[in-house]
Amino acid sequence: MSSQVSIQDRCAIVGIAETKFAKNLEGSEKKLAVQVIRDALEDAGIDPSEVDGLSSYTMETTAEVEIAKNLGMGDISFFSQIAYGGGGGCATIGHLAMAIATGQANVGVAWRSRKRGSGPRPWSAANVGLPTPLEWTRPFGLLRPADEIGILTRRYMYEFGATRDHLANVALACRKHANMNPRAMMYERTMTRDDYMNSRWISEPLCLFDNCLETDGALAAVIVSSERAKDCKNPPVFIHSFGQGFRKESHTMVNYWCEDPMMGPAFACANQLWKNSEIQPDDIDVAQIYDAFTTLIPLSLEGYGFCKKGEGASFTENGAIELGGRLPINTSGGGLSEAYVHGFNLINEGVRQMRGTSTAQVPQAKSCLVTSGEGVPTSAVVFRRD
Amino acid sequence: MNDQLITQDGWLLPVVSEDSVAFWEGTRAHKLLIQTCANCEAMRFPPRPMCPKCRSLDCKWVESCGTGTIWSFVIAHPPLLDAYAKVSPYNVIVVALDDDRLIRLVGNLVDSPGATLGSLSPGKVEIGARVKVSFDRLNDEFTLPRWTLI
Numbered sequence: 001m002s003s004q005v006s007i008q009d010r011c012a013i014v015g016i017a018e019t020k021f022a023k024n025l026e027g028s029e030k031k032l033a034v035q036v037i038r039d040a041l042e043d044a045g046i047d048p049s050e051v052d053g054l055s056s057y058t059m060e061t062t063a064e065v066e067i068a069k070n071l072g073m074g075d076i077s078f079f080s081q082i083a084y085g086g087g088g089g090c091a092t093i094g095h096l097a098m099a100i101a102t103g104q105a106n107v108g109v110a111w112r113s114r115k116r117g118s119g120p121r122p123w124s125a126a127n128v129g130l131p132t133p134l135e136w137t138r139p140f141g142l143l144r145p146a147d148e149i150g151i152l153t154r155r156y157m158y159e160f161g162a163t164r165d166h167l168a169n170v171a172l173a174c175r176k177h178a179n180m181n182p183r184a185m186m187y188e189r190t191m192t193r194d195d196y197m198n199s200r201w202i203s204e205p206l207c208l209f210d211n212c213l214e215t216d217g218a219l220a221a222v223i224v225s226s227e228r229a230k231d232c233k234n235p236p237v238f239i240h241s242f243g244q245g246f247r248k249e250s251h252t253m254v255n256y257w258c259e260d261p262m263m264g265p266a267f268a269c270a271n272q273l274w275k276n277s278e279i280q281p282d283d284i285d286v287a288q289i290y291d292a293f294t295t296l297i298p299l300s301l302e303g304y305g306f307c308k309k310g311e312g313a314s315f316t317e318n319g320a321i322e323l324g325g326r327l328p329i330n331t332s333g334g335g336l337s338e339a340y341v342h343g344f345n346l347i348n349e350g351v352r353q354m355r356g357t358s359t360a361q362v363p364q365a366k367s368c369l370v371t372s373g374e375g376v377p378t379s380a381v382v383f384r385r386d
Numbered sequence: 387m388n389d390q391l392i393t394q395d396g397w398l399l400p401v402v403s404e405d406s407v408a409f410w411e412g413t414r415a416h417k418l419l420i421q422t423c424a425n426c427e428a429m430r431f432p433p434r435p436m437c438p439k440c441r442s443l444d445c446k447w448v449e450s451c452g453t454g455t456i457w458s459f460v461i462a463h464p465p466l467l468d469a470y471a472k473v474s475p476y477n478v479i480v481v482a483l484d485d486d487r488l489i490r491l492v493g494n495l496v497d498s499p500g501a502t503l504g505s506l507s508p509g510k511v512e513i514g515a516r517v518k519v520s521f522d523r524l525n526d527e528f529t530l531p532r533w534t535l536i
Contacts, residue, residue: 150460204461
């Protein structure tokens, strides 16, 4: 290990920002993006002219050149985009950390800006461009992400005895945390187990509350070397470890054509993440786990090694994933109850937990796992603080 | 290679690639053909140019026995595209073929051969049920495989 180049704790997040989250925000995705990047740099106390590294999702609609020219940035020396929708979130942070640790850039900005609340549902276009093997699924009426994950959910319940009560545990934990977070879209909307059980079906076994929100919003984060971070306004949130991965014979969302579809991309990503991490699953104080659908929580708990395969559903029992439990997750409300912006809100909430400024703060939290979309080629980071 | 994505009735059509032409020619002739390596005989799905086991680029198309087991399913409810919403709630199943349990086809359980999407009561679908292929003609170019209980 000692001869190997490692990014462990070499870089830190020193600035974050986000717009309001709403069903409908004024302004274009471009306008929201440049505004939120300006605010994140302000939070870091770094002038936009110092930025030389940019990373975003391939689904981002604003090109790097547009970002740079709006913010008056100078020469850019590193830029990357990560594919597979919500799977790319933590990879924007990881790519910048690798670039900064290896001298390819000094100040990096990652962002996501999306008007999914007021814009069309991607699946509603006949020629939908999601990178799935559509030819084999859509003509049969498997039209939406909820249908695609519904198939995996039903199989998961069948194989491991998981129930709707387990999925409700996830929805209720996220909602409870959102009810503590004034920025969350569901801040004022409480939910009971009866509300969950009585909500309408979307794709059985998934009901309305198994699905994430539809949100307009934008977020950004600023990354510098840990050396440079000492001079910034905020306490540094170190990027301790980073992983990216997908497994053998993987498919995007419709991951039905591999040996064991119950073992998704998280398993491959986790191998890489923990291999280079001094912090292991048992040490993690709080986690922000990608929750486009409730099912992704048990699948990810297993993939990232918090329990054995098939035990993710029972892990959610007795308040284990709520504040005060064994592993509080999605402390801002997550994609299910704060906002769905391809998981970038999970990154910012991870930073707040390490700063000690979350509205559902885990006392003395020193490490936070953040994961990106499960069911698609994915990524994850471990944050830590001093 | 078809430019048309949707039928006049609003059903989505397969977007065919050079890898999958043979599959859809097969269903048009009421045959369920599975891509098989001409070198090592391994079946693979979805179709692709190279065999992941032996890296051969030579393939053949072998007719499936046409039976299998329901591996999983959903019952879809609105919001959906219009044509699909009209027949909802409908099932979408994943069938593990008897030829090779790792070949899993997405399809629909219907109440009789030739019947269309949504023809079966949602309560009749369960994991593990034995099913048999049938064929449902959408237009001159496309016939979809569907499934009935054995």
